[in-house]
Amino acid sequence: MSYEEKGTWVYLVVSVVVYGVYVGVLLSTAQGGTLADVAYVAPLLWTIVASVVAAVVVRIVVEVVRPSESYRSDERDRELARRGVAVGWWGVIAGALVALVLALVEADYFWIANAVYLGFVVSAVLSSVTTIVAYRRGV
Amino acid sequence: MGGRPTRVTNSIRALRFARGEMTQAELADRVGVTRQTVIAIEQGRYSPSLETAFLVARALRAPLDEVFGYPEDTPDGT
Numbered sequence: 001m002s003y004e005e006k007g008t009w010v011y012l013v014v015s016v017v018v019y020g021v022y023v024g025v026l027l028s029t030a031q032g033g034t035l036a037d038v039a040y041v042a043p044l045l046w047t048i049v050a051s052v053v054a055a056v057v058v059r060i061v062v063e064v065v066r067p068s069e070s071y072r073s074d075e076r077d078r079e080l081a082r083r084g085v086a087v088g089w090w091g092v093i094a095g096a097l098v099a100l101v102l103a104l105v106e107a108d109y110f111w112i113a114n115a116v117y118l119g120f121v122v123s124a125v126l127s128s129v130t131t132i133v134a135y136r137r138g139v
Numbered sequence: 140m141g142g143r144p145t146r147v148t149n150s151i152r153a154l155r156f157a158r159g160e161m162t163q164a165e166l167a168d169r170v171g172v173t174r175q176t177v178i179a180i181e182q183g184r185y186s187p188s189l190e191t192a193f194l195v196a197r198a199l200r201a202p203l204d205e206v207f208g209y210p211e212d213t214p215d216g217t
Contacts, residue, residue: 074173076187139184
């Protein structure tokens with residue numbers, strides 16, 4: 001597995017796990033109450049910071065455990081990444097559209113912020129899965 | 140998605156062995172791509188850019204159409 005493909009796997013796993021932890025924190029804080037009343041701002045900001053830090057740390061750990069042959073990307077890596085971004089973009093669009101509708105109906109800020117954030121996560125999942133499938137099956 | 144993703148065929152593997160058993164890593168180094176990309180091209184899982192195709196042919200000291208091929212269209216145009 002190339003350095004860039006490993007990076008894509010790390011991006012996927014970190015995105016999903018960190019978002020899972022965030023949702024878990026929200027649900028446990030709400031304790032069966034209304035989600036929109038949960039103080040979500042600090043957990044959301046910490047989640048974004050944690051995802052960046054976790055991505056870097058996991059990347060380093062993976063390279064220590066299974067070092068790559070080279071650390072450069074080539075034309076295939078770049079093409080597959082472009083395909084991923086093209087598909088992942090729909091996650092951002094969907095998140096923005098949902099947030100727009102929520103703003104129009106004057107929903108709580110909680111739902112608007114979380115719709116946008118979920119859009120980012122969906123985008124990360126779509127793009128990394130698309131790229132990984134392209135690595136595995138070919139293009 | 141099934142079968143080979145590309146119709147481009149190649150004889151890289153045979154030519155590598157004909158050129159003193161050049162390894163995939165050596166070919167990758169000469170062309171400037173990763174070994175995984177050489178493997179993907181060999182297995183028909185990736186169609187390289189024209190520039191990389193020329194570099195592969197040069198590294199294997201063979202004309203481009205000896206390294207890469209493309210099937211003739213059938214009479215019904217498929």
